[in-house]
Amino acid sequence: MDTPVLIEIKNLKTHFFLDEGTVQAVNGVDFTIHQHKTLCVVGESGCGKSVTARSILQIVDQPGRIVEGEILYHRPDRLSGVGLSEDLPSPNGAGGSSSTEIIDLAALDPRGREIREIRGQDISMIFQEPMTSLSPIHTVGNQITEAIKLHTDMLDDEADEHAIELLRRVGIPRPAERLETYPFELSGGMRQRVMIAMALSCNPALLIADEPTTAVDVTTQAQILELLEELQDDFGMAIMLITHDLGVVAEMADDVVVMYLGQVAERGDVESIFHDPKHPYTQALLKSIPRLGVSRTMQRLDSIRGMVPDPYNRPTGCMFGPRCDHFMPGRCDAINPPAIQLGDGREVHCLLYEDE
Amino acid sequence: MSAQQTNGSQHSTSANGSAAADNVLLDVKNLQKWFPITAGFFRRTIGHVKAVDDISFQVLQGETVGLVGESGCGKTTAGRCILRAYDLTGGQVLFQDHDGKMVDLGPLNNNEMKPYRQQVRMIFQDPFNSLNPRMPVSDIVGDPLKINKVAAGKELEDRVAALLARVGLRPEYMRRYPHAFSGGERQRIGIARALALDPRLVVADEAVSALDVSVRAQILNLIKDLQEEFNLTYLFVSHDLSVIEYICDRVVVMYVGKIVEVAETEELFAQPFHPYTEALLSAVPNPDPRMRQQKSRIVLEGDVADPANPPSGCYFHPRCRYVQDQCSLETPELREIAPGHYAACHFAEELTLTGVTASGELG
Numbered sequence: 001m002d003t004p005v006l007i008e009i010k011n012l013k014t015h016f017f018l019d020e021g022t023v024q025a026v027n028g029v030d031f032t033i034h035q036h037k038t039l040c041v042v043g044e045s046g047c048g049k050s051v052t053a054r055s056i057l058q059i060v061d062q063p064g065r066i067v068e069g070e071i072l073y074h075r076p077d078r079l080s081g082v083g084l085s086e087d088l089p090s091p092n093g094a095g096g097s098s099s100t101e102i103i104d105l106a107a108l109d110p111r112g113r114e115i116r117e118i119r120g121q122d123i124s125m126i127f128q129e130p131m132t133s134l135s136p137i138h139t140v141g142n143q144i145t146e147a148i149k150l151h152t153d154m155l156d157d158e159a160d161e162h163a164i165e166l167l168r169r170v171g172i173p174r175p176a177e178r179l180e181t182y183p184f185e186l187s188g189g190m191r192q193r194v195m196i197a198m199a200l201s202c203n204p205a206l207l208i209a210d211e212p213t214t215a216v217d218v219t220t221q222a223q224i225l226e227l228l229e230e231l232q233d234d235f236g237m238a239i240m241l242i243t244h245d246l247g248v249v250a251e252m253a254d255d256v257v258v259m260y261l262g263q264v265a266e267r268g269d270v271e272s273i274f275h276d277p278k279h280p281y282t283q284a285l286l287k288s289i290p291r292l293g294v295s296r297t298m299q300r301l302d303s304i305r306g307m308v309p310d311p312y313n314r315p316t317g318c319m320f321g322p323r324c325d326h327f328m329p330g331r332c333d334a335i336n337p338p339a340i341q342l343g344d345g346r347e348v349h350c351l352l353y354e355d356e
Numbered sequence: 357m358s359a360q361q362t363n364g365s366q367h368s369t370s371a372n373g374s375a376a377a378d379n380v381l382l383d384v385k386n387l388q389k390w391f392p393i394t395a396g397f398f399r400r401t402i403g404h405v406k407a408v409d410d411i412s413f414q415v416l417q418g419e420t421v422g423l424v425g426e427s428g429c430g431k432t433t434a435g436r437c438i439l440r441a442y443d444l445t446g447g448q449v450l451f452q453d454h455d456g457k458m459v460d461l462g463p464l465n466n467n468e469m470k471p472y473r474q475q476v477r478m479i480f481q482d483p484f485n486s487l488n489p490r491m492p493v494s495d496i497v498g499d500p501l502k503i504n505k506v507a508a509g510k511e512l513e514d515r516v517a518a519l520l521a522r523v524g525l526r527p528e529y530m531r532r533y534p535h536a537f538s539g540g541e542r543q544r545i546g547i548a549r550a551l552a553l554d555p556r557l558v559v560a561d562e563a564v565s566a567l568d569v570s571v572r573a574q575i576l577n578l579i580k581d582l583q584e585e586f587n588l589t590y591l592f593v594s595h596d597l598s599v600i601e602y603i604c605d606r607v608v609v610m611y612v613g614k615i616v617e618v619a620e621t622e623e624l625f626a627q628p629f630h631p632y633t634e635a636l637l638s639a640v641p642n643p644d645p646r647m648r649q650q651k652s653r654i655v656l657e658g659d660v661a662d663p664a665n666p667p668s669g670c671y672f673h674p675r676c677r678y679v680q681d682q683c684s685l686e687t688p689e690l691r692e693i694a695p696g697h698y699a700a701c702h703f704a705e706e707l708t709l710t711g712v713t714a715s716g717e718l719g
Contacts, residue, residue, distance in 0.1 A: 104582030
């Protein structure tokens with residue numbers, strides 16, 4: 001049932017070295033992304049979900065850098081790709097090696113040639129704010145064809161045609177005219193579609209979507225999520241979706257990673273995360289969201305007490321300890337819980353499950 | 357909280373609503389706010405963005421009314437008109453004064469507005485931009501008291517300390533500046549500031565939208581608790597339907613500057629009468645992966661209409677799945693479909709729309 005592994009992250013640590021101290025934004029994260037599947041990374045702001053995604057592409061902002069760990073990219077044999085790939089010449093020019101190539105992205109030079117070849121071609125990313133991530137002074141067509149021309153040997157005309165096809169595919173009306181428009185002329189939803197078209201221009205194996213619907217309205221969000229699902233069927237890429245919205249997770253995910261303060265709290269398939277959450281943080285998070293249809297009968301929401309701790313003063317032991325209802329003095333504040341396997345690909349970082 | 361429930365059937369949201377009942381705190385009548393579009397060297401007005409176009413609704417004493425809609429629908433503008441942060445283009449904002457008389461806030465000048473600015477307060481969306489970074493918390497919360505000469509000196513300090521304690525902050529921290537606080541704490545400061553003058557009406561504009569999930573629940577609970585304690589009335593502006601459902605007694609749905617539906621929360625969510633409300637409800641992602649297959653999500657096509665150049669007839673007709681010829685010709689009036697339940701749709705009675713059942717399913 002499981003498709004082949006695409007990305008394997010092992011003990012990833014990305015730290016930011018600031019004057020005030022070191023922020024351990026990502027501190028020992030492990031998870032796997034499978035081909036053609038959707039992995040949702042969920043957590044509150046400051047939990048390191050975006051930094052993890054940026055680490056994969058080696059685009060962590062200064063003064064942050066990957067200090068430890070591996071990001072193994074199992075480069076798929078691209079000739080068997082689906083979707084628009086037949087229009088594209090064989091990527092990376094290697095001429096279709098038949099065996100999977102494994103590249104450790106964490107070891108690559110962030111400015112080097114290898115990672116630049118992967119960015120936008122093998123792995124691409126869409127961001128939260130489509131206004132600030134598109135260039136205001138270049139036309140839509142200009143921005144989409146840039147990536148195509150960089151990674152393939154298409155000529156200008158071919159690249160334009162490919163861009164029009166992509167815009168049509170992401171549901172932009174009159175795509176040929178849109179090539180000449182600037183981002184400010186488009187609505188938020190349309191801009192996000194342009195971002196998606198750009199990200200898919202080289203038929204990537206992995207699309208990282210960092211909060212793609214946070215800045216848009218619910219009805220637009222529904223459109224974008226629907227589009228991502230359709231495109232995944234067509235193009236066959238894996239999606240790593242970063243979000244704080246549990247509703248979006250429930251609608252989109254195959255697998256879920258719950259993060260808290262730079263560490264993985266729990267991971268597993270979407271069904272078990274929502275219906276049998278193990279980590280007290282996941283349990284509390286699920287209880288604290290108002291649910292349509294349910295909440296009108298509720299008097300109060302169960303909230304999680306306290307707040308996410310200051311990154312400079314991380315608690316000792318379990319990161320969630322100070323806010324946890326199952327806190328065990330002497331243990332939770334002393335031991336940083338290791339990964340405990342519960343079978344079926346489920347993994348929880350909590351001492352409550354130590355004996356199992 | 358209970359007063360308005362017994363009077364539920366008396367709600368009058370139409371413009372010709374009778375003289376206010378005793379418990380009507382805010383009566384918005386035909387409110388209009390148009391922003392001019394200017395062009396050319398002389399800044400000639402060439403058109404108007406009809407941000408709020410002829411809306412009427414009432415807010416009863418002690419109730420929470422939700423104003424919901426997508427961005428650009430005019431919900432924030434409506435809230436700001438009520439606070440008189442904007443001058444009105446037309447219509448009335450009737451507010452019940454302490455002595456029970458209804459006062460129209462619309463034509464008042466700054467001086468005349470002063471007493472009402474104490475009674476109508478606002479909680480802002482963005483806790484990072486709405487607090488002055490150069491003022492310590494004691495000034496942020498205390499200044500409204502000082503300016504209105506409510507308290508001074510030691511008494512002022514005590515009141516600020518009590519307010520901070522009430523919203524769940526440690527009074528010792530009142531000398532600190534906003535940067536020292538997290539998003540949730542800042543929002544608590546914003547709430548304390550809004551409550552400093554014992555307001556009667558609080559306009560909360562997307563008060564929890566910028567907060568994290570775990571903190572959002574705390575703030576929503578706090579807002580509910582404070583309502584009971586201080587007998588507050590809220591106008592809760594939000595785009596998040598699950599939050600609206602949790603906190604509001606009645607909901608006003610807006611689309612491109614107009615009200616499309618008004619009803620008690622339970623009714624609106626269970627049995628919407630306007631196709632836009634139905635689509636909004638169905639667009640909310642359900643936090644239960646098992647619902648994925650069962651759900652037939654209505655995905656609206658296109659974007660929200662441009663308020664500077666709205667479509668003819670019913671503004672929603674280009675995106676409506678039940679559209680008929682009449683819709684593009686005639687503008688539907690907001691009319692009472694069921695007791696206390698108003699909708700602006702020609703076919704409200706004929707359509708069978710899907711709401712959200714109590715179990716969270718769409719059914």
